[in-house]
Amino acid sequence: MMSDHESTRRSVLRASALVAVGGAAGLAGCAGGSENGGGGDEETPTETATQTATQTATDTPSGGSDGGESFGGWLDDVDNYDGVVDETGADEVTVEVGTEANGGYYGFGPAAVRVSSGTTVTWEWTGQGSSHNVVAEDGSFESELVAEEGHTFSHTFESAGTVKYACVPHEALGMKGVVVVE
Numbered sequence: 316m317m318s319d320h321e322s323t324r325r326s327v328l329r330a331s332a333l334v335a336v337g338g339a340a341g342l343a344g345c346a347g348g349s350e351n352g353g354g355g356d357e358e359t360p361t362e363t364a365t366q367t368a369t370q371t372a373t374d375t376p377s378g379g380s381d382g383g384e385s386f387g388g389w390l391d392d393v394d395n396y397d398g399v400v401d402e403t404g405a406d407e408v409t410v411e412v413g414t415e416a417n418g419g420y421y422g423f424g425p426a427a428v429r430v431s432s433g434t435t436v437t438w439e440w441t442g443q444g445s446s447h448n449v450v451a452e453d454g455s456f457e458s459e460l461v462a463e464e465g466h467t468f469s470h471t472f473e474s475a476g477t478v479k480y481a482c483v484p485h486e487a488l489g490m491k492g493v494v495v496v497e
């Protein structure tokens with residue numbers, strides 16, 4: 316009875332001793348390792364990480380539609396942007412002008428579309444949300460400012476690139492779009 320207890324205790328002690336030896340060896344290894352990588356003692360990385368985290372947190376709500384690209388922020392405040400709609404290979408692509416979005420009928424539908432070069436995009440007015448126009452940010456096209464349902468405006472995209480455009484009266488509300496030409 317007494318000896319049973321005694322031998323149990325001894326083997327426990329032996330085990331602890333082995334762990335202690337292993338632990339010491341491990342610590343020695345760690346110390347050596349950290350000396351190698353211990354060159355950088357600038358505090359800049361920490362600050363940068365903090366700033367990045369803050370910006371990410373701020374960006375997440377507006378970029379919530381996980382479309383990936385936001386075209387340099389052009390579509391950040393466009394609440395009907397839900398990724399770039401792929402229409403490559405289509406001969407003709409239609410985009411609605413006056414889609415329900417951005418607090419009224421102040422959207423292009425879809426807000427972002429991808430087409431092949433040589434494609435003609437036709438914007439078609441829904442007649443909702445008063446007068447709209449379609450004006451390229453780079454000045455390459457500009458439609459009339461009209462409200463009439465069924466009105467159309469077309470532009471053929473000959474070369475690859477990204478063209479941002481907006482409805483000038485409602486640009487501040489988020490009535491903006493993008494055509495990505497491949």
Ligand SMILES: [Cu+2]
Pocket residue numbers: 421444446447448482483484485490
């Ligand atoms: Cu408009």
